Amino acid sequence: MPLLSLRNLSVTFDTASGPFKAVDGVDITVEPGEVLGIVGESGSGKSVAMLGLMGLLPPSATVTADEIAFEGRDMRAMSGRERRKIIGNEIAMIFQEPMSSLNPCFTVGYQIKEALKAHTDLDRKGRQTRAIELMNAVGIPEPERRLSAFPHQMSGGMSQRVMIAMATACNPKLLIADEPTTALDVTIQAQILDLLLDLQKDRGMAMILITHDMGVIAETAERVVVQYAGQQVERQPVSTLFDQPHHPYTAALLAAIPERSTGSRLPTIPGVVPGQGDRPDGCLFNPRCDKADERCRTVVPPRQPASLGEALCHYPLNHPASASAA
Amino acid sequence: MDAPTNAPTRASTTASAKAIVTATDVSQVYEVRRGFFAKPLGLKAVKDASFTVEEGETLAIVGESGCGKSTLARMLTMIETPSEGALVIDGVTVSGDDPGDLKKLRSTVQIVFQNPYGALNPRQKVGSIIEEPLKINTRLSAAERRQKAEAALAEVGLRPEHYGRYPHMFSGGQRQRIAIARAIILEPKILVLDEPVSALDVSIQAQILNLLADLQDRLGLTYIFISHDLSVVKHVADRVMVMYLGRPVEIAPVDALYATPLHPYTRALLSATPATDPASKGQRIRLTGELPSPISPPPGCSFNPRCPYANDRCRSERPELTTHGATRVACFAVEEGRIDGV
Numbered sequence: 001m002p003l004l005s006l007r008n009l010s011v012t013f014d015t016a017s018g019p020f021k022a023v024d025g026v027d028i029t030v031e032p033g034e035v036l037g038i039v040g041e042s043g044s045g046k047s048v049a050m051l052g053l054m055g056l057l058p059p060s061a062t063v064t065a066d067e068i069a070f071e072g073r074d075m076r077a078m079s080g081r082e083r084r085k086i087i088g089n090e091i092a093m094i095f096q097e098p099m100s101s102l103n104p105c106f107t108v109g110y111q112i113k114e115a116l117k118a119h120t121d122l123d124r125k126g127r128q129t130r131a132i133e134l135m136n137a138v139g140i141p142e143p144e145r146r147l148s149a150f151p152h153q154m155s156g157g158m159s160q161r162v163m164i165a166m167a168t169a170c171n172p173k174l175l176i177a178d179e180p181t182t183a184l185d186v187t188i189q190a191q192i193l194d195l196l197l198d199l200q201k202d203r204g205m206a207m208i209l210i211t212h213d214m215g216v217i218a219e220t221a222e223r224v225v226v227q228y229a230g231q232q233v234e235r236q237p238v239s240t241l242f243d244q245p246h247h248p249y250t251a252a253l254l255a256a257i258p259e260r261s262t263g264s265r266l267p268t269i270p271g272v273v274p275g276q277g278d279r280p281d282g283c284l285f286n287p288r289c290d291k292a293d294e295r296c297r298t299v300v301p302p303r304q305p306a307s308l309g310e311a312l313c314h315y316p317l318n319h320p321a322s323a324s325a326a
Numbered sequence: 327m328d329a330p331t332n333a334p335t336r337a338s339t340t341a342s343a344k345a346i347v348t349a350t351d352v353s354q355v356y357e358v359r360r361g362f363f364a365k366p367l368g369l370k371a372v373k374d375a376s377f378t379v380e381e382g383e384t385l386a387i388v389g390e391s392g393c394g395k396s397t398l399a400r401m402l403t404m405i406e407t408p409s410e411g412a413l414v415i416d417g418v419t420v421s422g423d424d425p426g427d428l429k430k431l432r433s434t435v436q437i438v439f440q441n442p443y444g445a446l447n448p449r450q451k452v453g454s455i456i457e458e459p460l461k462i463n464t465r466l467s468a469a470e471r472r473q474k475a476e477a478a479l480a481e482v483g484l485r486p487e488h489y490g491r492y493p494h495m496f497s498g499g500q501r502q503r504i505a506i507a508r509a510i511i512l513e514p515k516i517l518v519l520d521e522p523v524s525a526l527d528v529s530i531q532a533q534i535l536n537l538l539a540d541l542q543d544r545l546g547l548t549y550i551f552i553s554h555d556l557s558v559v560k561h562v563a564d565r566v567m568v569m570y571l572g573r574p575v576e577i578a579p580v581d582a583l584y585a586t587p588l589h590p591y592t593r594a595l596l597s598a599t600p601a602t603d604p605a606s607k608g609q610r611i612r613l614t615g616e617l618p619s620p621i622s623p624p625p626g627c628s629f630n631p632r633c634p635y636a637n638d639r640c641r642s643e644r645p646e647l648t649t650h651g652a653t654r655v656a657c658f659a660v661e662e663g664r665i666d667g668v
Contacts, residue, residue, distance in 0.1 A: 041527035041528065041529060041530075042527055155616055157616055158616075185390035185391055185554065185617075186390070186554065186556070186595060186598045186599050187390060187594060187595060187598045187613045188390075188616065189598065189600075190598035190600075190610060190612065190613075191612070191613070191614075193600075194612070212527065212528065213600065214528070214602045215557070215599065215600030215601060215602045216600050218600060218601060218602050218603055218604045218606075219600045219601070219604075238604045239604055239605075241604075242602060242603060242604055252529065253528055253529060254602070256528050256529050256531070256532035257528060257557065257602055258531075258532070258535065258557050258558050258560065258561035258562075259557035259560065259561075259601070259602055260602060261561065264539060265536050265539060266532035266535055266536055266561070267532070268529065268532040268533045268536060269529035269532075270533075272497045272499065272530070273527075
């Protein structure tokens with residue numbers, strides 16, 4: 001049984017100029033203990049889908065789905081009280097901006113213990129011990145002293161460690177990390193990614209890692225979902241995604257990374273991600289795709305089989321047969 | 327401050343006729359007040375930076391937050407004058423003593439900032455944003471200014487009808503194009519690019535990098551490209567200067583730097599950058615700890631608390647830049663041959 005199973009999850013925002021579908025029919029399954037990467041540019045709906053799952057969206061958002069099941073329990077049918085037992089306890093989330101995720105008015109110790117108070121029945125002393133344990137586990141030196149530090153006294157890397165300590169306070173089965181290292185320097189990013197992967201392995205925790213950085217995906221994820229304008233355009237294991245992308249968007253995204261380019265000019269994707277007003281007919285990627293034809297502009301593309309990366313495309317690239325011939 | 331071993335190399339680079347920027351022991355000290363009655367402390371954001379930039383090349387300045395790369399950009403664009411040392415741009419010494427010199431230099435050096443959302447005034451139309459440098463620095467008529475602005479728009483790949491629109495009507499990539507148009511309208515020789523693509527998505531980043539490369543070819547610009555993204559730097563730079571806690575620790579041609587990085591910090595930085603290749607994971611050099619406070623830097627080499635090769639000499643003496651082949655590096659471990667594979 002998968003740990004988390006989302007089927008046909010959509011999120012629609014009511015805006016002044018009509019409804020806007022930020023997430024469009026997303027399917028996600030996460031097995032216990034695996035690392036799933038979700039990659040996409042800004043506006044691809046990768047964060048919104050996860051916020052929708054966590055119930056953290058504003059009232060203007062409507063979340064619909066055919067299935068939202070955590071360990072086989074249907075979360076749509078649950079009361080708010082039951083949901084909150086799972087969220088923050090068994091599913092935890094960390095965010096991009098560690099500095100602004102912490103409340104500047106309280107010490108980090110208070111904030112970690114607050115999470116423990118909400119979700120465990122430890123007494124005051126037990127919470128203190130557990131908080132020190134957690135700070136140790138995430139590699140914060142001198143945890144006893146650091147518990148009484150305020151967020152502004154800590155660096156970005158340290159704040160993110162505190163966030164991770166808080167999120168893992170209840171030994172969650174699933175950790176959703178939304179761009180956990182984007183605001184950090186590369187050497188600190190490497191430390192935080194290692195920490196997350198160590199925790200994930202030690203505790204057998206599953207992780208959904210949301211990022212826009214293909215490098216981070218290559219280093220951490222086992223399976224990858226590529227998202228574009230609210231749709232999942234490709235789903236593949238990480239080992240084959242980088243060599244054999246099946247969706248033209250994935251291929252173009254990989255080609256645009258300076259590290260992978262050879263010439264003096266980078267191959268670019270013309271245009272920008274479609275917004276609310278200019279969603280094209282047919283395939284959402286067709287105005288920017290160099291392989292688009294009349295069918296792409298009119299007919300919504302089908303989901304290809306797993307051998308073609310479940311690409312949402314009429315003409316997927318790198319056919320297994322032709323790839324071996326080429 | 328000045329090491330005698332270093333002087334000959336510096337003199338020879340200064341003598342080269344092509345150098346458009348020459349910095350000699352440039353420092354920038356900020357006063358930090360800690361409490362009302364406490365004596366202000368000196369925070370050296372940039373310390374004894376010596377380097378040259380040659381005409382038409384792209385020098386990349388790389389480092390983590392707090393390494394002084396943006397302070398250096400502020401000095402190069404004359405937002406601040408260096409508190410110590412000599413900075414010579416296009417034959418003119420930046421000192422702040424003669425306002426006429428600075429005025430002339432300001433049209434020679436222009437800057438593009440990191441965040442295209444914050445760099446454009448939302449109440450100004452694109453046309454007036456782009457024309458503003460002309461209003462301040464030239465005596466052109468309104469019609470001439472408009473003509474120049476439209477030419478600049480075309481140069482950066484925008485259309486003439488964008489002239490009358492407001493910044494909020496543009497995407498991040500287009501706004502960065504507007505910022506670039508504003509920077510090139512005075513026909514500068516040097517463009518300081520302070521993280522020009524780090525706020526943009528990968529596909530937009532590629533468009534802007536290509537635009538910058540085209541402009542450099544067409545207009546013969548010299549770029550000082552400040553970035554923390556080593557894969558972008560590898561693509562755009564001719565030479566790279568790696569900074570750590572206010573000091574350059576390694577200056578090298580781009581190929582040499584990526585093939586054989588010498589300084590332990592450069593090596594750690596390169597291996598910490600995630601490679602877009604799932605097969606290459608798990609061979610990283612791990613740096614422990616974080617950047618020390620620039621208010622009380624560690625004695626000796628400022629990298630020693632995080633360096634796996636540090637010994638007693640590194641903890642007491644400060645290394646100066648010395649020449650190793652095409653690379654100049656400030657490290658005792660490299661000098662003494664204590665690092666494997668160097």
